[in-house]
Amino acid sequence: MTRALLAFRIHRFEGLALGLLAAAALAFAGGLIIRLASMGIPLSCFLEVHSGDGMDSGCAARSDWAEYWSLASDIGMFAVLALALLPFFVGLVLGVAVVAKEIERGTVALAWSVGPSRRRWLLGVVVPALAAAVGVSLAAGLLADRLELARDPAIDPAMSLHHLGLRGVVLPAYALASFGIALAVGARLGRVLPALLVAGSLTLGTVLGTTTIVDAMLRSEAIAIDESRMMEVRAFAAGRVFDSLIRTPEGELISWLEAEVRYGPMFWEVIEPGGPGYDPTAGFGTAYLVTPGQLYPIAEWRMAVVLGAIGLGGIVLALAIVERRRPT
Amino acid sequence: MAAIETSGLSKRYRRTWALSEVDLTVHAGGITALVGPNGAGKSTLLKLCVGFERPTAGSLRVWGLDPTRDRAGAVASVGYVPQDPSLYRELTVEEHLGFAASLRPRFDAEHARSRLRRLQIPLSAPATDLSGGQQAQVSLAIALGTRAPVLLLDEPLANLDPLARREFLTVLGEAVRVDGVTAVLASHVVAEVEPVCDRLLVLGQGRVLLHETVGQSLAHHRVAPEGAVDAPGLVALFPDRAGAFHALVRASADAPATRPATMEEIVMGYLSAGRAVPTPGAPGEAAAAVAVAS
Incomplete structure (x- = not known):
């Protein structure tokens, strides 16, 4: 019997529980994709939504149009979250089980006294567990991409920053990060429940920190797009809008508050369409600070690499801890 | 050749000295009874030998190897039987042998298997279905399957009934005779280990109080x-x-x-x-x- 099969036998409770959880999440999302596709809403309807010109009566009048959006938005969000949370559960539970459970139950005494190499023992469990965690999470990530497309077929998910971090290769990176953190914490604490709590908190902090960093990088890459071009380039639907700015008659981009300071309180009346002081010839315009959706692949991989590096760091740390610690 | 050799070996847990300047040579061959009350340092000595602990001071060699510097080599030289068998509740006896073989390149599964068959321990049974005595025998069989020259037994009799203890000691004595291994058997029940032991090593308060042959x-x-x-x-x-x-x-x-x-x-x-x-x-x-x- 191979080491991987033995590892699965030893951790079969976690394996089966997570397998069922994964199957449920994947089936839920897959079922929703099939349901949305089966409704047969033409692509033109979705294109009209993003055209900015309003919808013709044909699409809006469809009896299933409201049902589609209800499914895609409300139920769809549940499916997105289910898929995105799956890697955390899988990574945390398997990561803790690999070392902490064995220390808590005392079985490491057998493994560490029979096997001259603790590294070999650890890798013998880590490799199949990690392969399972990353494999399931990759399936979830790819399905989440498909779900993103199914929810709005007019937007290419590979060119959209919408739901960045909730789909694609970021999901297996979540699994890797949570697995590595749980492995290291579990190896240090040697107790399952405390390890789960500490590793869960650390993983949450890691993800929030990574998201903040990636967002800051995206913001630094944002460009100004005039309001009139926003629908044309699908900035709202696919890009990440960070700020709204005023383009002055001189062509300078400044904040709204800065504009008020510079042009006085009357500025608000001049730019308000339909207002008593509205003056379309004054030369003011609105622009948005937007990171285009075309940067999604870069942002996605950037996030995945950071999380993956943290996860691998956790595994290396766990190896070092296991090499030195006592079996109780 | 010395199976275990220590010089000034000391181990401290926070403020407590579990072992204090232990100088000791356990020669190869036979069974050494390592006796002493709870807290005497018996388990600590064995855990140092198998690389589970690091000495605070002094030196230790197991089959010529220092477990601190060459733990892999030292572990490869010992078979270890803990007080609790430490078996996986999810695995059968046969799977335990497979598990050991996957960790130890030259693990002799057939050697362990034949011993367990002789004791009529079902190889297909989950470890949790076995009695305490049978679990201890599985643990001993795994340790013997390593074919290590030194066998360290950390109070394996503590949780066994009298019949299981006698059976365990019989198997151990036979294994030492046939396989020629050196066994160090920790126990705090002297009368039980006396019939099978060749040497007596008395530890008390972390020090060697007596070490000589039983004779x-x-x-x-x-x-x-x-x-x-x-x-x-x-x-x-x-x-x-x-x-x-x-x-x-x-x-x-x-x-x-x-x-x-x-x-x-x-x-x-x-x-x-x-x-x-x-x-x-x-x-x-x-x-x-x-x-x-x-």
Whole structure:
């Protein structure tokens, strides 16, 4: 019997529980994709939504149009979250089980006294567990991409920053990060429940920190797009809008508050369409600070690499801890 | 060749010294009974040998290898049987052998299997379905399957019933004879390990109190009747089960007014050495220590 099969036998409770959880999440999302596709809403309807010109009566009048959006938005969000949370559960539970459970139950005494190499023992469990965690999470990530497309077929998910971090290769990176953190914490604490709590908190902090960093990088890459071009380039639907700015008659981009300071309180009346002081010839315009959706692949991989590096760091740390610690 | 060799070996857990400057050589071959009360340092010594702990001071060699510097080599030289069998509840006996084989390149699964078959332990049974005695036998079979020259047994008899203990010791004795391994068997029940042991190693309060062959111990120790506080070669006064104190003396068989000591009495005597005991004739009254083991 191979080491991987033995590892699965030893951790079969976690394996089966997570397998069922994964199957449920994947089936839920897959079922929703099939349901949305089966409704047969033409692509033109979705294109009209993003055209900015309003919808013709044909699409809006469809009896299933409201049902589609209800499914895609409300139920769809549940499916997105289910898929995105799956890697955390899988990574945390398997990561803790690999070392902490064995220390808590005392079985490491057998493994560490029979096997001259603790590294070999650890890798013998880590490799199949990690392969399972990353494999399931990759399936979830790819399905989440498909779900993103199914929810709005007019937007290419590979060119959209919408739901960045909730789909694609970021999901297996979540699994890797949570697995590595749980492995290291579990190896240090040697107790399952405390390890789960500490590793869960650390993983949450890691993800929030990574998201903040990636967002800051995206913001630094944002460009100004005039309001009139926003629908044309699908900035709202696919890009990440960070700020709204005023383009002055001189062509300078400044904040709204800065504009008020510079042009006085009357500025608000001049730019308000339909207002008593509205003056379309004054030369003011609105622009948005937007990171285009075309940067999604870069942002996605950037996030995945950071999380993956943290996860691998956790595994290396766990190896070092296991090499030195006592079996109780 | 020395199976285990220590020099000034010490181990401290926070403020407590579990082992203190232990100088020791366990020669290859036979079974050494490692006896002492709880907290004497027996488990600590064995855990240091198998690389589960690191010494605070001093040196240790197991089969010529230092477990601190070459743990892999030292672990490859030992088979270890813990007090609790540490078996996986999810695995069958056969899977445990496969597990051991996956971790130890030259693990002799057939050797372990044949021993377990002889004991009629079902290989297909989950470990949790086995009795405590059977689990201990599986643990011993795995340790023997490693084909390591040194076998370390950390109180494996502690949780076994008398029948299982006897069976375990029979298997151990046979394995040592047939396989030629060196076994160090920790226990705090001297009478049980006496029949199978070749050497006696008494640990107390982290120090070696006595280390010699069983034959030497029995030949060199006598028990003097109550009140013999001035007996020549006095090791210590020790209480018997009735509470009466006797003197353990280091003397030859022709020492007058003495009788042969049992191994249990020898161990009791050495463990009592240095402890404050009531002065014979004045039970219940505290008195100074009467003797210290040489």
